[in-house]
Every structure is written in C-alpha cells, then in structure tokens.
Amino acid sequence: MNKYNCPTCQNKTELSKKNIFRPFCSKRCQNRDLGSWAEEKYSIAENDLNLPLESKNIYNDDSGN
Numbered sequence: 001m002n003k004y005n006c007p008t009c010q011n012k013t014e015l016s017k018k019n020i021f022r023p024f025c026s027k028r029c030q031n032r033d034l035g036s037w038a039e040e041k042y043s044i045a046e047n048d049l050n051l052p053l054e055s056k057n058i059y060n061d062d063s064g065n
C-alpha cells in the first residue's frame, strides 16, 4: 500500500484510485490548497495588470513623438 502525507494537513493518506482527492486526504484539504493557490494567482494577476499599463504609456509617448 502506498502511504503518504497529505500536503495540506500532513495526515497519513492512502494513494489509491479510491481516493478522488489525491494528493489530498479529503475535499476540505483539496479546497484549502486550491484556495491558497487561487489567492496567489489573483495577486499575481493584479501585479500583471499594472505592468502592461506602464509599458503602454511608454509606448504611446514614443509613437506620439
């Protein structure tokens, strides 16, 4: 039997096709991980939103000349 620790709660979890929440032990742990990942992605997307705006201003200034 393949046993490993759930990445979220570190509980001993069975690695089998029965476990639909792999690599997590439960839906709760899966959601927790997805939640933190989505939060991280959102903050990155927010930073990305500011970058093109800045480069666009530079581009406009250049082409308007």
Ligand SMILES: [Zn+2]
Residues within 6 Å of the ligand: 006, 007, 008, 009, 010, 011, 024, 025, 026, 029
């Ligand atoms: Zn877990």
